[in-house]
Amino acid sequence: MRATASQARRPAGRNLTIFGAGSWGTALSVLLAANGHQVTLWARRPEVAAHIRRTRHNPTYLTEVELPVSISVTAALEEAAPERDVWVVATPAQAVRALAEQLRPWAHAGLIVVSVAKGLEIVTLKTTTQVLAEVLTEVPRERIGVLYGPSHAEEVAAGMPTTVVAAAPSCAIAEEIQAMFMAPTFRVYVNPDLIGVEIAGSVKNVMALAAGMSDGVGFGDNAKAALITRGLAEIQRLGVRLGANPATFAGLAGIGDLVVTCMSRHSRNRYVGEQIGRGRTLEEVQREMQMIAEGVPTTAAVYRLARQLGVEMPITEAVYQILFEGKKPAEAVRELMTREAKYEDWLPRTVMAEPPDGLSASESVSSR
16 A cells, blocks of 8 residues: 555654653653654653653642653653754743753754744743854754644643644755654644744734733723734734745644634633733732743833834833733723724835735835
8 A cells, every 4th residue: 555645744653852851841742753753752850751651640740641651751861862853941941041051062054843832931042943053063053953833732632633844944954854853743844934934923922812811901802802813913023024835824833823822721821911911010020920921021022122123013012011021901901902002014115015905006116
């Protein structure tokens, strides 16, 4: 019997390590082991690794999920990193650089590095693949990619249908990532627009904070829909300014991930925003959480990046002011609603192919 195209493309079982035993790293370890790969899961804390080896359950994240005995678990980088085909980086975005520095002695030219961490580094304003490429100079840039999209770990671990995007500077590498992760309940598409996918997957967490704040204050579906839609416009503006393809933001990494993160009960960022909308402080909410809400540091990074590039992002600015400057959510909403009147189209005048019907070119260049 002839293999299908996707079956023919599937690589032989890889020897890979997932760095980060949080909910996403745990879920992906089960998925990749089921796909026939030789999987090692690295946990930062030795006691966590020991607990998983002993019980086959993560003591903190996805505690009901049983890890197959085929998955090796360790807290020692010298066991997890050497002689691997693939590294999957599943740590928080702000920890990626420190991890990469530790991993550098074992990096090699044949390695594929897949980041599943979403966010911008707060100090440098770089994406996670940019950080990895900067540190892991032994790995060719085209071999460093991402796996992003609407994918809550709880649902992936439960085998619920999920669809995501693989992106890398090389389409051939993106296709290898696709084949590696593809499963009957986990469908992977390829997108060659790496910067667009990364910006979409990172900035959506800022919008999820805003959506949660709207819920916490008690606003309705109209407000949530407005935040999602105008939030997407902001993400597009920033992405296009950085060289992204506008079509990316209508896809899984864009509107797909934005919707699920703004709406789902699983979303940490939406939860943090909701609690702040109810009147709690950021410090209070973070103190009680076991998991990290990536949107908080990403808000600070995106706010700075937008100002640096001259990109208008009013929702991001409002979230920043609420998180870090003490502005009340209701006041921020009032200011957003009473901004000067605008046209809805978000593309800068320089990229519009022609002015709207009835307007001359000189009339169409006015600020939106």
